[in-house]
Amino acid sequence: MITADMKVRSRVAARFGSIEGTDTMTRSQAVIGKRKLRLMGTQASHGSYALRDFLHRSAVPFEWIELTTDEQARELAQVENLQDVRLPVCIFLDGTRQYAPTIRQITEKLGWFQTSARAEYDLAILGAGPAGLSAAVYGASEGLRTLLIERSAVGGQAGTSSRIENYLGFPEGISGADLAKRAREQATRFGAEILLLREGVRAELQPGKAIGYLADGTSFVMHSAICASGVEYRRLNLWNEDRFRGAGVYYGAGTSEAELCTDKVVFVVGGGNSAGQAAMHFARYARKVCIVIRSSGLKETLSQYLIERIENSPCITVRTRTEVTELHGTDRLEAITLTDNKTGEQQTVDTCWLFLCLGGTPNTEWAGDAGLARDEQSYLVTGPDLRQHDGFAETWPLAREPYYLETSFPGMFAAGDVRHGSVKRCASAVGEGAMAVTFAHRYLAGR
Numbered sequence: 278m279i280t281a282d283m284k285v286r287s288r289v290a291a292r293f294g295s296i297e298g299t300d301t302m303t304r305s306q307a308v309i310g311k312r313k314l315r316l317m318g319t320q321a322s323h324g325s326y327a328l329r330d331f332l333h334r335s336a337v338p339f340e341w342i343e344l345t346t347d348e349q350a351r352e353l354a355q356v357e358n359l360q361d362v363r364l365p366v367c368i369f370l371d372g373t374r375q376y377a378p379t380i381r382q383i384t385e386k387l388g389w390f391q392t393s394a395r396a397e398y399d400l401a402i403l404g405a406g407p408a409g410l411s412a413a414v415y416g417a418s419e420g421l422r423t424l425l426i427e428r429s430a431v432g433g434q435a436g437t438s439s440r441i442e443n444y445l446g447f448p449e450g451i452s453g454a455d456l457a458k459r460a461r462e463q464a465t466r467f468g469a470e471i472l473l474l475r476e477g478v479r480a481e482l483q484p485g486k487a488i489g490y491l492a493d494g495t496s497f498v499m500h501s502a503i504c505a506s507g508v509e510y511r512r513l514n515l516w517n518e519d520r521f522r523g524a525g526v527y528y529g530a531g532t533s534e535a536e537l538c539t540d541k542v543v544f545v546v547g548g549g550n551s552a553g554q555a556a557m558h559f560a561r562y563a564r565k566v567c568i569v570i571r572s573s574g575l576k577e578t579l580s581q582y583l584i585e586r587i588e589n590s591p592c593i594t595v596r597t598r599t600e601v602t603e604l605h606g607t608d609r610l611e612a613i614t615l616t617d618n619k620t621g622e623q624q625t626v627d628t629c630w631l632f633l634c635l636g637g638t639p640n641t642e643w644a645g646d647a648g649l650a651r652d653e654q655s656y657l658v659t660g661p662d663l664r665q666h667d668g669f670a671e672t673w674p675l676a677r678e679p680y681y682l683e684t685s686f687p688g689m690f691a692a693g694d695v696r697h698g699s700v701k702r703c704a705s706a707v708g709e710g711a712m713a714v715t716f717a718h719r720y721l722a723g724r
C-alpha cells in the first residue's frame with residue numbers, strides 16, 4: 278500500500294534525486310515533477326495551507342513537499358529548521374526561490390497581478406465566481422469595457438468544489454478549479470480586465486454613474502455594475518477556531534487537502550450538497566469520513582444521488598443531531614469534542630482534519646453602506662422584489678420599473694448567490710451573470 282509519507286518522499290525524490298526508500302520512483306514521475314511549481318513547508322502551517330489552497334483553486338499545477346525533519350528543512354528548503362520563518366518555500370519553473378511568499382508575490386511571478394488600465398469602465402463586476410466570470414465573458418465579448426474585481430482566486434465557491442456533476446455539457450463532471458480556469462481564459466481572451474487579490478470596499482452612487490473604491494486605494498468610474506460577490510463561509514464560532522484555521526480546520530470542501538488525508542480520519546460538518554460532495558471526495562483517500570449534522574438526517578438538505586452514494590460508501594458514517602463544540606490541540610488540531618444536541622452527551626475524538634461546509638452569509642457589507650436595498654439576511658434585493666421593500670417607492674428615481682436583476686440603484690445589478698431569492702447553483706449563477714449583462718446594455722442604451 279502507498280502511504281501518504283511514501284508519496285511525499287517520492288515527490289521529494291522527483292525533484293531532488295532519490296532518497297532512502299524511494300528507489301521505486303519511475304522516470305516519468307520525475308519528469309512530470311520537474312514541470313511543476315514546488316511548494317515546501319510543514320503541514321501544520323497556515324501559510325502553507327493558504328498557498329496550497331490558492332494554487333489549487335487557480336488550477337496551477339504544483340507539487341507539495343511536506344517537510345517533517347530539520348534535516349529536510351536544511352537540505353531541501355535551504356532554511357535552518359522546521360520552525361524557520363522563511364517557510365514555506367516556493368520554487369518556480371525558472372528555478373527562482375521565494376521564501377515565505379505572499380499570495381500576491383506568487384500572482385506577480387505568474388504574471389497575473391495587473392493594475393487597471395483605465396479610469397472608466399462601461400461595466401464593473403465585483404466577484405469572480407461563476408456569476409462574475411460569466412458576466413465578464415458576455416460583457417467583454419459584447420464590446421463593453423469590462424473590469425472584473427476579485428479579492429481572492431477566481432472561481433468563488435465553485436472553485437473549491439472537487440467535482441461539479443450537474444453543470445451542462447460536462448457529463449463526467451468538471452472540477453470547479455478547471456471550470457474557473459477556462460472561464461478566466463475566455464474572459465481575458467475577449468478583453469476583460471481581471472484585477473486579482475483586490476477587494477471592493479466602497480461605492481459612491483451618483484445619478485448616472487458610480488465610483489468604485491478598492492481596499493488598495495484605487496478608484497474607477499463605472500457606468501454600470503454587477504455585484505456578484507456571492508457568500509462567505511459560516512464559522513463554528515468557537516473561541517480557538519482561528520488558531521487552527523488552515524492547521525486542521527478548513528472552510529469549504531478542502532479539495533486541495535484531500536490527497537493529504539490518505540489513511541486519515543476526516544470529519545465534515547454540514548448537511549448540504551457541498552458537504553456531501555466533500556465527503557465523497559475524501560472517501561477516495563481517507564480511512565474514515567464522518568459527516569456531522571445537527572438535524573436528524575440528510576434527506577431534507579442533500580440531493581438524492583448524493584444520499585445514495587454516501588449510503589453505499591463503506592467508509593462514510595453520518596452522526597446526526599450532533600455538533601462540534603470544542604477544538605483541541607496546540608499548534609494544529611489534534612481532537613474535537615462532539616456533543617449530542619438531544620442528550621448533551623459528549624465525546625472527544627482524535628482527528629487532525631475538520632472541514633466545515635456550513636453554507637454562508639452574503640458579501641454585501643459595502644452595498645449596505647452604499648444604501649442598496651437588502652433583505653433581513655443581507656442578500657441584495659432586485660427587480661420585482663424591490664416593490665415589497667420598505668421605502669423603495671419613495672426612493673426609486675426612474676419612471677420605469679427596475680429590470681429583473683437590477684438593485685435599488687439604477688444601473689447596478691446583482692447576479693448569483695448574493696441575490697435575494699437566487700438558486701444556489703453554478704448554472705443559475707452563470708445564467709444570471711449573462712442576463713445581467715443584457716440588462717446593463719439596456720440601461721446604458723436608455724440613459
Ligand SMILES: Cc1cc2nc3c(=O)[nH]c(=O)nc-3n(C[C@H](O)[C@H](O)[C@H](O)COP(=O)(O)OP(=O)(O)OC[C@H]3O[C@@H](n4cnc5c(N)ncnc54)[C@H](O)[C@@H]3O)c2cc1C
Pocket residue numbers: 403404405406407408409426427428429430431432433434435436437438439440441442443444475476477478505506507508529530550551552554640692693694695700701702703704706
Ligand atoms: C464545495 C461546494 C460545492 C458546490 N458544488 C456545486 C455543484 O456541484 N453544482 C452546483 O450547481 N453548485 C454547486 N455549488 C454552489 C455553487 O458553487 C455556487 O452556487 C456558485 O459558486 C455561486 O456563484 P457566485 O458567482 O454567485 O458566487 P461565489 O461563487 O460565492 O463567488 C463570489 C466571488 O466574489 C468574491 N468577492 C466577494 N466579495 C468581494 C469583494 N468585496 N471584492 C472582491 N471580490 C469579492 C469572492 O471572493 C468570490 O470569489 C457548490 C458550492 C460549494 C461551496
